[in-house]
Amino acid sequence: MMRLLRIEWNKIQPYRAFRILIGLYLVSFIALPYSMERIPFLQNWQQLFEFPTIWFSYYFGAEFLSFALAIIVITITTNEYSNRTFRQHVIDGLSRNDLVTGKLLLMAVLAAVLMILLVVNGYIAGMLNAFEADYSGAWIKAGYIPGFFLHTVGIMAFSFFLGNLFRRTGLAIFAFIAWVFPVELILRGLLAGVAKDGGMISDRLPVAVIYSSNVDMGEMFSNPTAILNLNEFIPGSLGLENSLMKIGWTVVFFGLSWWMIRRRDL
Amino acid sequence: MLENVLKTQALAKSYGRIKAVKSLDLEVPDGAVFGILGPNGSGKSTTLSMLLGILTPDSGSFSWFGQAPEPAQRKRIGALLEQPNFYPYLSARKNLEIACLIKECSPTRVDIVLEQVGLLARAESAFKTFSTGMKQRLAIASALLADPKVLVLDEPTNGLDPQGIAEVRELIIQIAKRGKTILLASHILDEVEKVCTHVAVIKQGQLLAQGSVMEILRNQHQVELKADDMEALERALSAYEPAAERRRVGNLIVLSMTGEPDGSALNRYLYDQGLVLSHLRVHKKRLEESFLEITAKA
Numbered sequence A: 001m002m003r004l005l006r007i008e009w010n011k012i013q014p015y016r017a018f019r020i021l022i023g024l025y026l027v028s029f030i031a032l033p034y035s036m037e038r039i040p041f042l043q044n045w046q047q048l049f050e051f052p053t054i055w056f057s058y059y060f061g062a063e064f065l066s067f068a069l070a071i072i073v074i075t076i077t078t079n080e081y082s083n084r085t086f087r088q089h090v091i092d093g094l095s096r097n098d099l100v101t102g103k104l105l106l107m108a109v110l111a112a113v114l115m116i117l118l119v120v121n122g123y124i125a126g127m128l129n130a131f132e133a134d135y136s137g138a139w140i141k142a143g144y145i146p147g148f149f150l151h152t153v154g155i156m157a158f159s160f161f162l163g164n165l166f167r168r169t170g171l172a173i174f175a176f177i178a179w180v181f182p183v184e185l186i187l188r189g190l191l192a193g194v195a196k197d198g199g200m201i202s203d204r205l206p207v208a209v210i211y212s213s214n215v216d217m218g219e220m221f222s223n224p225t226a227i228l229n230l231n232e233f234i235p236g237s238l239g240l241e242n243s244l245m246k247i248g249w250t251v252v253f254f255g256l257s258w259w260m261i262r263r264r265d266l
Numbered sequence B: 001m002l003e004n005v006l007k008t009q010a011l012a013k014s015y016g017r018i019k020a021v022k023s024l025d026l027e028v029p030d031g032a033v034f035g036i037l038g039p040n041g042s043g044k045s046t047t048l049s050m051l052l053g054i055l056t057p058d059s060g061s062f063s064w065f066g067q068a069p070e071p072a073q074r075k076r077i078g079a080l081l082e083q084p085n086f087y088p089y090l091s092a093r094k095n096l097e098i099a100c101l102i103k104e105c106s107p108t109r110v111d112i113v114l115e116q117v118g119l120l121a122r123a124e125s126a127f128k129t130f131s132t133g134m135k136q137r138l139a140i141a142s143a144l145l146a147d148p149k150v151l152v153l154d155e156p157t158n159g160l161d162p163q164g165i166a167e168v169r170e171l172i173i174q175i176a177k178r179g180k181t182i183l184l185a186s187h188i189l190d191e192v193e194k195v196c197t198h199v200a201v202i203k204q205g206q207l208l209a210q211g212s213v214m215e216i217l218r219n220q221h222q223v224e225l226k227a228d229d230m231e232a233l234e235r236a237l238s239a240y241e242p243a244a245e246r247r248r249v250g251n252l253i254v255l256s257m258t259g260e261p262d263g264s265a266l267n268r269y270l271y272d273q274g275l276v277l278s279h280l281r282v283h284k285k286r287l288e289e290s291f292l293e294i295t296a297k298a
Helices: A002-012 A016-035 A045-049 A054-082 A085-092 A096-129 A144-166 A169-194 A198-202 A206-210 A217-222 A224-228 A240-263 B044-051 B071-076 B092-103 B109-116 B132-144 B162-177 B189-195 B213-218 B230-237 B263-272 B287-297
Strands: B004-015 B018-029 B033-037 B059-064 B077-080 B150-154 B181-186 B198-203 B206-212 B221-227 B243-249 B252-257 B277-284
Touching: A002 A096, A002 B092, A016 A054, A016 A096, A045 A054, A045 A096, A054 A085, A054 A096, A054 A144, A054 A169, A085 A096, A085 B071, A085 B092, A096 A144, A096 A240, A144 A169, A144 A206, A144 A240, A169 A198, A169 A206, A206 A240, A217 A224, B004 B044, B004 B181, B018 B033, B018 B044, B018 B181, B018 B198, B018 B206, B033 B044, B033 B189, B044 B059, B044 B150, B044 B181, B071 B077, B077 B132, B092 B109, B092 B132, B109 B132, B132 B150, B132 B162, B150 B162, B162 B181, B162 B189, B181 B189, B198 B213, B198 B287, B206 B213, B206 B287, B221 B230, B221 B263, B230 B243, B230 B252, B230 B263, B263 B277
Parallel strands: B033 B181, B033 B198, B077 B150, B150 B181
Antiparallel strands: B004 B018, B004 B059, B198 B206, B221 B252, B221 B277, B243 B252
8 A cells, every 4th residue: 555655656746747736735725714814795704714613614715726636636647648657557567456546545645634734724723813712612613624535535536537537638627627617507407497306416416515515605695694603604514414425426436437447448 | 398488378359340369379488589470450569468457358368477367467577568658757767666666676676777778877867858769778677677587578679770779689689698588579570580589470460370480480491493484494393392382473483492402403303394494592581581471371
């Protein structure tokens, strides 16, 4: 396992595109809980980055940044095809399972490291934003911390799948954007129109699931009572159902990637 | 009898309706420099790709070192298929370090193989800055990393300039001297003749002949003949027993002989039939002729 991880790390660590993207991502990720303090249309924005709502806000803001992670994963996956290095790895003695396991480990470790960073940075930001030095309730909404891990792994699994499916960087990135913005939204609309329980199905589409924060954002921003009582309005975690669905899509996307790599002539 | 390093049984692969490899049986003895000879598109690369786990055979089987194929075996096989595959942005050394991690060999091997192919001075340069010849040499270095028992080389001199070709061939001969088994696919007859001990000739995915180079390709002698009346000469030769085969090549008749040719006996035989030769030349059969003969029959 450590060997597969070291192989993956040796490939990406000197890669300039990876360094730049991950660097930009990290800067934005760390700055996030300090820079999003001023949201003009929200009266009591302070609440958002105080304990314990900060875990939700950090999760919610980081969701937008994970586009960078998607591009990183798509690039390093399609590179293996354009450089024909997946092929070379098999020639050199890796099994096809190893190819998937290596990437899976890399993504899991990356997500875990980012999660730890979120905890440390979020706690520091929470302390700085707190009115008084009482942190007893700091962890009440800490359920969003593992939720962030599930989101990150999920979005990377989706990107890995697209990378394996299209094998070309530009095409896979285009497919990602196309799916996230119009395609899934159109599908949701169609499903909601066609089926009685269309909403049920459309809420289970991959991007809806992976990007779900278990909070009705429209309601949150438009309902004055919600804004005044963010603490009560925002639940403590993603909830069991959404967490399981995130895991479900992650398994599906890794499963499909595994199936493609196993069956394919490299 | 030497042990076989590789054995294939009825190996077959098609791409849609095109049958790239048809029921191929190969036996590669330990320590051989085994050439797979065939024109472009004859199924050489497809065969090697199956043997290295990149393509899945439609039917048939093969065994390395007498065992069913599994990924770990390939760590003991050094391979260069078609073109060198490396990360363009990584240095030669970093690329080899990754290969080394995959093959689980000692990191000290990296410098040794770079030295062997003459790239140690460029070890820190990115792969994308290399010339075609250097890329090819790096691929050979990578194939040598784990000090493998078997080397699989697919068209290793493809795209190289004459000096590069000579260097790579010299390298192959050096490696073979160290007792390694080499599987070399090539469409260049000269290459196979110069470096191989054994050869398999394939065309359109079918095995046409297999055995030692001496046996298959050079054991026969040939006699070139010419007379004023070529028709009469042809008639007279049709009854000449020591000739295994007779072909018209340009304005000559070429005989392939079964045994050691006796020029005087042949000359006397024809003179007795009233034919006077204007040209008689005895020579050992070249690989090219054998190859054309073998592939023409198919």
